[in-house]
Amino acid sequence: MDELGHDKDAVVFALCADMKSRPATQDAGRPGGADRRGREEGRRSPGFVDVTSYPVADALVTDEAFAPPHMIQHLLALERESGLDLSTLIRVARNALFFMSGPRHMEARKAVLDTLGANRIRAWEPVIAQVVEDALSLLEGAAEPDLVRDFAQPVFRETCRRVMGLDPQDPETFDRWAGQLQELLEPLLPLRRVLHVQEGFRTLLEQIAHQPRAHGEGGRTTLLAALHAEPPRDFEAEDVDALVLVLYGASINLAQTLGNILLDLLSRPQEERQGVHDPAWFEVHLEDLIALNASPRYIYRVARHDGSVGDHTFVEGDNVMIDLRAVHGDEAGCPMARDRGDPTALPPSQRRAHLAFGRGLHRCVGASFTRIVLRTALAALFERYPELTIKEGEPQYTRNTQAVALAALPCILQQP
Amino acid sequence: MNSDTRRRLMDFLRERVSQRTEVPAAEIADDTELGSIGVRSIDAVLISGQVEDEFEIEVDPMLMFECRTLDEVAQRLMEIIEGE
Numbered sequence: 001m002d003e004l005g006h007d008k009d010a011v012v013f014a015l016c017a018d019m020k021s022r023p024a025t026q027d028a029g030r031p032g033g034a035d036r037r038g039r040e041e042g043r044r045s046p047g048f049v050d051v052t053s054y055p056v057a058d059a060l061v062t063d064e065a066f067a068p069p070h071m072i073q074h075l076l077a078l079e080r081e082s083g084l085d086l087s088t089l090i091r092v093a094r095n096a097l098f099f100m101s102g103p104r105h106m107e108a109r110k111a112v113l114d115t116l117g118a119n120r121i122r123a124w125e126p127v128i129a130q131v132v133e134d135a136l137s138l139l140e141g142a143a144e145p146d147l148v149r150d151f152a153q154p155v156f157r158e159t160c161r162r163v164m165g166l167d168p169q170d171p172e173t174f175d176r177w178a179g180q181l182q183e184l185l186e187p188l189l190p191l192r193r194v195l196h197v198q199e200g201f202r203t204l205l206e207q208i209a210h211q212p213r214a215h216g217e218g219g220r221t222t223l224l225a226a227l228h229a230e231p232p233r234d235f236e237a238e239d240v241d242a243l244v245l246v247l248y249g250a251s252i253n254l255a256q257t258l259g260n261i262l263l264d265l266l267s268r269p270q271e272e273r274q275g276v277h278d279p280a281w282f283e284v285h286l287e288d289l290i291a292l293n294a295s296p297r298y299i300y301r302v303a304r305h306d307g308s309v310g311d312h313t314f315v316e317g318d319n320v321m322i323d324l325r326a327v328h329g330d331e332a333g334c335p336m337a338r339d340r341g342d343p344t345a346l347p348p349s350q351r352r353a354h355l356a357f358g359r360g361l362h363r364c365v366g367a368s369f370t371r372i373v374l375r376t377a378l379a380a381l382f383e384r385y386p387e388l389t390i391k392e393g394e395p396q397y398t399r400n401t402q403a404v405a406l407a408a409l410p411c412i413l414q415q416p
Numbered sequence: 417m418n419s420d421t422r423r424r425l426m427d428f429l430r431e432r433v434s435q436r437t438e439v440p441a442a443e444i445a446d447d448t449e450l451g452s453i454g455v456r457s458i459d460a461v462l463i464s465g466q467v468e469d470e471f472e473i474e475v476d477p478m479l480m481f482e483c484r485t486l487d488e489v490a491q492r493l494m495e496i497i498e499g500e
Contacts, residue, residue: 047451047481077458082465188457188477191465319457 041326042312048187048319049312052326054334056310057299062360063309066301066320069187071099075194082191088205089198092184095235095242098250098362107232108243109365115163115223118368123220124163128373131158132380139381140413147390147409148259155377156255163369164244164251165222167214168207177204181249182402185300187319201245208241223247247366254370256295256405258377263409264293265378266390277386279379284344286375287351291328291336294356295403298322325404328354387415421497426490428470432463433486446487455480473497 041052051057060066071093079086093099097109114120132155139150157175161167168174177200183189184197208224215225227240235243265273275281282289299322303314314320331337335350346353357364364370382388391410398405426446433450434441436459444453460477467475473496483489 047457074458078461081458081462188460188481190468190475190477191461192468192474194461317456 047315047317048321049314051312051320051322052330053310053332054327054330054337056312057322057327057355058359059309060301060320060322061299061355061358065304065307066314067101067304068098068362069300069302069319071096071184078191078194084191084195086194086198088202089184089194091238092201092205092242092246095239096184096246097243097365098185098246101361104232104234105361108235109361111227111230111232112223112243112247112365115221115226116365116369121163121369121372124159124369125372125376127162127217127220128159128376129380131155131162132373132377134158135377136380136384145411145413147262147411148255148406149408151377151381152255152258152262152409155258155373156251159369159373160248160251160254162217163223164248165214165216165224166208166244166248167211168204169211170207174204174207177201178245178249179252181246182252182400185402187300187321201242204245205238205241208245209238250364251366251370253295253403254366254373256403257290257293257370258374259406259409260293260295260404261289261374261378262381263390263395263406264289266388266411277379277382279375279383282375282379286371286378287354288336288340290356290371290374291354293404294324294354295405296324296356297402297404298324299355299358322355324355328356385413388413389415418494418498422490422494425467425471425493425497426486428467429463429486429490429493432466433459436463444486446490447485449484450480450486450489451484467493471497 041050041056043049051060072090075086075090075093078084079090095108097105097112100108135151135154135158138154139145139147142150145151166174180197180200181204183193186193189197213225213228214222216222221229224240224244227235227244228237231237231240265276301320301322303316303318303320305316307314328334329337331340335346335353357367357370389412391412393410395409396407398407430441430444433439433444433453433455437453437455439453457477460480463480464475464477467473471493473493475493475496479492480489483492
């Protein structure tokens, strides 16, 4: 396992079960392109429906008839029926924004956005810039520089820990477990994995409970400190810790997405990435890069009742898997896909029409933070190393059913 | 294929599916569609865990949704058992 809990030696191949992970480079096109082969829209099996078209996905994500899975109820039933103690995982699920609903969800979401929202997070830009500079130094000092190990992962780790206020006593253990938390999202997680994930959460929550209580830096208040000082209604201290921990685990998408974007950009012909050393280039191109390379594979919804969307009929209880790569590659239905290669053809409002951050009540609370980190990191990297190239060889991906994540990306910083 | 193991597996699965769905075991044929008798996500997770403990293999609960019938589930599980 590497420090983010990835099985470095596991190279993922397409399996007959579409639910399993598949490397994006199986595409005939460039890395980061949509992978629609082998995944047809429609009912995959009783209880599971794949969505690969943008118009259907766009309608579903804001339709109240389709909601995130009832994880809390599922875990309660699993605990009752199995006789196992799942209390830690149940607490985590109760405080994971993705699984929450109703007034408690809205209050928690508002409280988090008081730190991570678009206007508030800008206060952390100097810290983000400094973290990126430190990561560039780390990259330069590496004997065999790797853009995942020596850049994307440190950028994620330091920016997220500092903004969220996480200061674990055992950072290595913390990150090894944090890298596995995404498993909680997996539909039909085997019981042995449920217990394994719970063990991880229990370990990390203990670390958070015993860490130094830093308020913030430079007049900025960390998310953990802010929520402990003014917790949302019905939140105990342990609930706050669980909420922030889940957000940190979810933020691993940032490292994974940064890695995917780097592979995509560095695989393109030179003429397609002219200007990439200029921060202004990313002002225009970043949203398309996110749409093509965001690490989450799916948006997962459950049909609350029988109904239909477009040509699709759904039965109550159907697990609906919105395939983000396919949706964003839907040239017939997705505005961004139609004008791929020329984002300026779209008005800025439509450039953000992708679903990488979701939409509506469960839209990613870290979207603004992610954009700032990606823009800062990418611009600084290409400005420092305009001759940056990746080493030849087939990219290696981690075994991850929930995200497209590179295990490594060896590079050459400067031409000899 | 080990016929004794397969028979034991079929009996095991039929009994567990019967317990979860409250459909009498005698009414669950080898080719009964699992979806039609109400096998749910939680049933798949629990039954898979029980199969793992009994037969000492790793089972993905998704298998019970990919396969339509008890016979198909058993077929896939036997492949795992014999591959171990």
